[in-house]
Amino acid sequence: MQFLNDNRNILYSFGIIIFLIALAACTRNDEPELTPVHQATPYTFEIPPGFPTMLNIPEDNPLTLEGIELGRYLFYDTRLAGRADEGKFMTCASCHIQENGFVIGMPRPHPYGLDGDSTHHAMLPLINLVWNPGTYGWNGSVPSIEEDVRAVITDPTEFNSSPEAVVEAIQNISGYPELFEKAFGSREVTLDRIARAIAQFVRTLISSNSKFDRYLRGEIQLTQSELKGFVLFTTEEGADCFHCHGGAGNPLFTTHKFYNNGKDTLFTDPADRYSITGDPMDRGAYKASTLRNIEFTAPYMNDGRFNTLDEVIEFYSHHLLWSPYIDPLMHHIANGGTQLTPSEKTDLKAFLLTLSDTTFINNPKFGKPEKFPDEP
Ligand code: HEC
Ligand code: HEC
Numbered sequence: 238m239q240f241l242n243d244n245r246n247i248l249y250s251f252g253i254i255i256f257l258i259a260l261a262a263c264t265r266n267d268e269p270e271l272t273p274v275h276q277a278t279p280y281t282f283e284i285p286p287g288f289p290t291m292l293n294i295p296e297d298n299p300l301t302l303e304g305i306e307l308g309r310y311l312f313y314d315t316r317l318a319g320r321a322d323e324g325k326f327m328t329c330a331s332c333h334i335q336e337n338g339f340v341i342g343m344p345r346p347h348p349y350g351l352d353g354d355s356t357h358h359a360m361l362p363l364i365n366l367v368w369n370p371g372t373y374g375w376n377g378s379v380p381s382i383e384e385d386v387r388a389v390i391t392d393p394t395e396f397n398s399s400p401e402a403v404v405e406a407i408q409n410i411s412g413y414p415e416l417f418e419k420a421f422g423s424r425e426v427t428l429d430r431i432a433r434a435i436a437q438f439v440r441t442l443i444s445s446n447s448k449f450d451r452y453l454r455g456e457i458q459l460t461q462s463e464l465k466g467f468v469l470f471t472t473e474e475g476a477d478c479f480h481c482h483g484g485a486g487n488p489l490f491t492t493h494k495f496y497n498n499g500k501d502t503l504f505t506d507p508a509d510r511y512s513i514t515g516d517p518m519d520r521g522a523y524k525a526s527t528l529r530n531i532e533f534t535a536p537y538m539n540d541g542r543f544n545t546l547d548e549v550i551e552f553y554s555h556h557l558l559w560s561p562y563i564d565p566l567m568h569h570i571a572n573g574g575t576q577l578t579p580s581e582k583t584d585l586k587a588f589l590l591t592l593s594d595t596t597f598i599n600n601p602k603f604g605k606p607e608k609f610p611d612e613p
Contacts, residue, residue: 277301277302277304277420277421277422278302278303279299279300279302280302280305280437280441282294282300282367285445285488287488288445288488289368291368292440293368293370294367295381298433300437300440300441301437303416303419304420305434305441306416307416307420307434308433308437309606310413310606310610311328311431311434311435311438312329312330312333312435312439313330313605313609315330315331317396317403317406317407318351318402318406319390319398319399319402319403319404319405320351320396320398320402320406325351327350327395329386329389332348333360333363335604336533336598336599337362338362338529338531338597339362339442340359340360340361340362340534341360342533342534342535343536343544346536346540349394350393350394350396350397352397354393354394355394356394356395357508358374358539358540359536359537359538359539359540359541360534361375361524361526362527362529362534363439363442364527364529364530364597365443365529366382366439367441367443368489372524375523375539376495376509376510376512376513377495377513377524381436382432382435382436382440383433383436384432385436386431386435386436387400387428390403390428400428403431404427404428404431410609410610412609412610413610414426415610417430421433444594445488445594446596447529447530447592447594448463448591448592448593449588449591449592450488453488459591460587462584463587463590465581465588466584466585466586467588467591469584469585469588470482470484470589471485476553476554476575476585477568477575478528480492481494481498481525481564481566482525482528489527489529491526491527492525494524494525495519495522496522496525496567497519497520497521497560497562497563497564498523498563498564498567499557499558499559499564499567500521500538500552500558501521501558501560502558502560504520504521504560504562506521506540509522509523510522510524519562520560521562522564523539528589529592530592530593530594530598531546531589531593532589532590532592533593546586546590547582550577550582550586551582553574554574554575555573555574555576556573556574557569557573557574
């Protein structure tokens, strides 16, 4: 019996192997042909000194000069939503505004979509996202920038449109089909190509020239107050920010991880990190978003509850709330916060302001193109 069984197993395994080989051969033939990008010019991504060398650039969407250029047009072209015939215009830049670090900014914490409904969460900036490991959004539910573009198109609180309408709108604007050809090898406008081009552009939005970066490169000095603030930021007995927001050897100023940082005792948001993982310890947890350009990206937190950095510093110093879900890295919870003195608060804020990168905010390559493809 045993023998028979073994024999049958061998035959069975053999069958599986043959099946797998056949399957492999099939999938190779059935795979959609990769868009030819050979005629597009590869974009050389320069990793700023001290930044992580692992970039999240999908294999099937390499950065090219032509792809990035097309993506920039689409990012800024308010006809992208495909609803111009109703007199309604919207695109990424309607909410992601460069001078605000690519958030909509005050006084509208929750932006409105094309039909007047506001988004569920406040905004996230578009800064250094090429290093995000694939957890976009406050709760990390979006796996790629390409996916985010698709979601924006149909989201009732954003474009509230359809892929067909978006593709048709772009296809019918003169000048675009040529740009698709240059970027992707043919004049065909597809949702996939629109998403890829915009994602390429967003991946080039790099901030690496703040006062703090220049200090790390030995180009300038920080003031005494800024230096004291940096020490506070990166020490547990100080302001204790670095575990979640990086800073010590992590120039991104985000860990891309999710924490409950003690803002509430009751958790009713149906779109927190818990809604994605189902892990009770993720209740009330959100991404510790980047602190780069934090001066420009108010209001703060996923619900936009704080309008100023002073309010944020007050919160972490004195107003933490305990709950069973609070992250263990909130070391000072027993005291309600780190209890910074007024001068320490001044120093911490001075340090946070060294993360402002005016080169990024003003870089013309990230801004609105001077004219769109159909303009002479
Ligand atoms: C109506 C306003 C609005 C429009 C239009 C909009 N966004 Fe956003 N965007 C948001 C908000 C709000 C968030 C935070 C969403 C969340 O996490 O719940 C966000 C988040 C993102 C993120 C995630 C950032 C991160 O750090 O995880 C990306 C990427 C992004 N948007 C790209 C785009 C692109 C590309 C477009 C255009 C196709 C676009 N957005 C259009 C409001 C908007
Ligand atoms: C346990 C991890 C943790 C620690 C420690 C921590 N933070 Fe945060 N921080 C977060 C999380 C998570 C968010 C987003 C929370 C939300 O949206 O509700 C956040 C959000 C912020 C924001 C708003 C970001 C935005 O884009 O809206 C600022 C500013 C900030 N933190 C500064 C600090 C400072 C300064 C310290 C030290 C005093 C600190 N954080 C300590 C986890 C932490």
